[in-house]
Amino acid sequence: MDQTVKLGSLTLANPIITASGTFGYGLEFMRYGDLSKLGGLCLKGISLAPRTGNPMPRIAETPCGMLNAIGLQNVGVDKFLAEKLPYIPADATLIANLYAQTPEDFGELAAIFAHEDKIAALEVNISCPNVREGGVQFGQDPHMAAGVVSAVKKRAGAKPVIVKLSPNVTDVRVIARAAVGAGADMLSLINTLSGMAVDIRTRKSRLANVVGGLSGPAIKPVALRMVHQVVQAVNVPVIGMGGIVSAEDVLEFILVGAHAVQVGTYNFMRPDNAFRLVDEVAALAGSLGIGSWDEYRGTLKV
Amino acid sequence: MIDSQTPCRDLEVLSCRPGSDPSLVNLILSAPGWTCRPGQFVMLRPAQWGAELIWPRPFSVCDVSDDGLRILFQTVGRGTRRLAELVPGQKVTVWGPLGRWFRIDESRPNLILAGGVGIAPFVMLARRERRDNLSMLFGHRLDLQHYPYDEIAASIPSEAMQQKTPADIAAFETVLSDRIRALAGKGQVLACGPEPMLKVVRKYCLEHGTDGQVSLENRMACGVGACLGCVAKTIQGDYVQSCVHGPVFDVRDIELGA
Numbered sequence: 188m189d190q191t192v193k194l195g196s197l198t199l200a201n202p203i204i205t206a207s208g209t210f211g212y213g214l215e216f217m218r219y220g221d222l223s224k225l226g227g228l229c230l231k232g233i234s235l236a237p238r239t240g241n242p243m244p245r246i247a248e249t250p251c252g253m254l255n256a257i258g259l260q261n262v263g264v265d266k267f268l269a270e271k272l273p274y275i276p277a278d279a280t281l282i283a284n285l286y287a288q289t290p291e292d293f294g295e296l297a298a299i300f301a302h303e304d305k306i307a308a309l310e311v312n313i314s315c316p317n318v319r320e321g322g323v324q325f326g327q328d329p330h331m332a333a334g335v336v337s338a339v340k341k342r343a344g345a346k347p348v349i350v351k352l353s354p355n356v357t358d359v360r361v362i363a364r365a366a367v368g369a370g371a372d373m374l375s376l377i378n379t380l381s382g383m384a385v386d387i388r389t390r391k392s393r394l395a396n397v398v399g400g401l402s403g404p405a406i407k408p409v410a411l412r413m414v415h416q417v418v419q420a421v422n423v424p425v426i427g428m429g430g431i432v433s434a435e436d437v438l439e440f441i442l443v444g445a446h447a448v449q450v451g452t453y454n455f456m457r458p459d460n461a462f463r464l465v466d467e468v469a470a471l472a473g474s475l476g477i478g479s480w481d482e483y484r485g486t487l488k489v
Numbered sequence: 490m491i492d493s494q495t496p497c498r499d500l501e502v503l504s505c506r507p508g509s510d511p512s513l514v515n516l517i518l519s520a521p522g523w524t525c526r527p528g529q530f531v532m533l534r535p536a537q538w539g540a541e542l543i544w545p546r547p548f549s550v551c552d553v554s555d556d557g558l559r560i561l562f563q564t565v566g567r568g569t570r571r572l573a574e575l576v577p578g579q580k581v582t583v584w585g586p587l588g589r590w591f592r593i594d595e596s597r598p599n600l601i602l603a604g605g606v607g608i609a610p611f612v613m614l615a616r617r618e619r620r621d622n623l624s625m626l627f628g629h630r631l632d633l634q635h636y637p638y639d640e641i642a643a644s645i646p647s648e649a650m651q652q653k654t655p656a657d658i659a660a661f662e663t664v665l666s667d668r669i670r671a672l673a674g675k676g677q678v679l680a681c682g683p684e685p686m687l688k689v690v691r692k693y694c695l696e697h698g699t700d701g702q703v704s705l706e707n708r709m710a711c712g713v714g715a716c717l718g719c720v721a722k723t724i725q726g727d728y729v730q731s732c733v734h735g736p737v738f739d740v741r742d743i744e745l746g747a
Contacts (some may be wrong), residue, residue: 211715246710246718253543257717404540432540455710459497
């Protein structure tokens with residue numbers, strides 16, 4: 188079957204996108220597979236100025252998952268454009284992930300990427316739990332979320348704008364509706380769940396940041412539930428993510444209504460996993476007799 | 490020799506045996522079809538870990554040849570305890586060789602400072618480099634016969650010191666300081682071992698002005714530079730991934746905590 192998916196004006200060769208912060212700038216994975224094979228790549232979150240990130244330790248393994256508190260370490264947009272973007276093959280579908288601490292700076296980043304031919308879409312990160320300012324603050328307040336989204340939309344030109352939502356809210360549909368109301372072309376969810384791990388002997392947190400974001404298979408049921416809720420609440424394409432480690436998992440998200448998915452922690456389990464998943468999803472869809480993604484999407488019987 | 494298109498290999502366990510002390514395990518995997526430099530590492534993740542244990546585990550290559558890939562590890566947590574239970578015939582996904590290696594100074598003395606299971610990468614080095622400008626000082630907690638010390642001592646001049654008490658550790662530290670001072674301006678040290686030892690090595694290298702390289706063993710999720718979980722702090726205050734910028738660093742380039 189044809190694996191192509193259309194998310195408004197954004198067309199992907201297949202529904203598999205690598206999640207921001209788990210796939211670097213793509214360059215790190217070029218010896219493990221052909222980047223153009225992926226539906227898309229969400230690049231590591233980029234801010235106007237470079238960020239050094241949080242102190243160590245930054246990661247902790249937990250049952251069926253992991254915590255991270257990286258703190259959006261990145262080279263900054265100027266260095267990204269000069270030293271990273273030119274080396275990413277032109278046939279890869281790239282989604283820039285934007286992080287800022289004010290709506291104005293979000294708009295500034297959008298304006299910069301609006302002129303980059305190699306960037307197919309923008310993903311607005313209003314859901315990082317590991318930074319003190321901006322991040323999830325924007326994602327937990329519908330008015331602030333709408334402010335960021337309209338600031339980005341105004342300066343994003345023709346680039347489709349994806350808004351990445353936090354699960355650390357009382358009702359994810361409230362933020363989803365606010366983002367769409369402010370012009371979001373699509374939504375992606377879920378970012379990590381806020382969590383902790385502690386050591387009873389040293390009496391310290393396992394993360395220097397004390398709290399971090401939980402990802403991996405442990406969070407998939409929460410992610411599925413939230414994607415299911417959001418697709419009922421809005422009329423834009425939704426990209427589902429959270430704990431995907433198999434082709435079955437991908438189809439579960441599409442079944443509840445996602446147009447595409449992102450895989451994150453799975454990339455750490457084996458660096459060629461995303462590439463293999465593209466083939467495995469195609470094979471599974473074929474074996475289930477699915478004629479097209481449009482036909483299968485959102486057909487959960489309730 | 491490295492096939493750049495498929496660097497992930499599913500290798501077969503040929504043997505997985507605890508040594509004479511059960512906390513030290515010798516794992517032999519089928520030959521990976523590549524070779525590497527001493528100090529480089531691999532990521533290992535057994536297929537049967539499923540979704541329970543997420544991360545692969547990083548290990549220095551102890552040795553690699555047509556006979557197989559040899560890993561020496563100590564059981565310290567859930568991952569290494571599960572690895573110790575591998576049986577012949579099981580499959581382990583391996584990617585590597587990864588990272589920067591120990592750079593031998595051809596023209597001057599190179600003193601290896603190994604601590605405990607940190608002796609692993611020097612097995613390969615000793616087998617390949619039978620040169621008179623190499624020597625080793627080995628600090629260890631368990632009795633010497635539990636470590637592959639003799640394999641190294643057979644080809645390069647070596648001495649060992651056991652640390653069972655705080656007084657032993659203090660004595661070892663004094664010897665480290667003396668040896669590092671003796672090489673100031675004349676040679677370099679290559680160190681792999683527990684972090685407290687590396688901190689001492691770095692301190693004396695800087696104090697005495699001796700060249701030195703240390704191999705860090707930070708927790709890693711991916712091994713390929715993407716997760717930013719394994720970073721080391723540079724003296725400029727930036728964080729760099731120890732999987733690609735290390736694990737072997739020049740002592741002058743990085744900080745090593747308090």
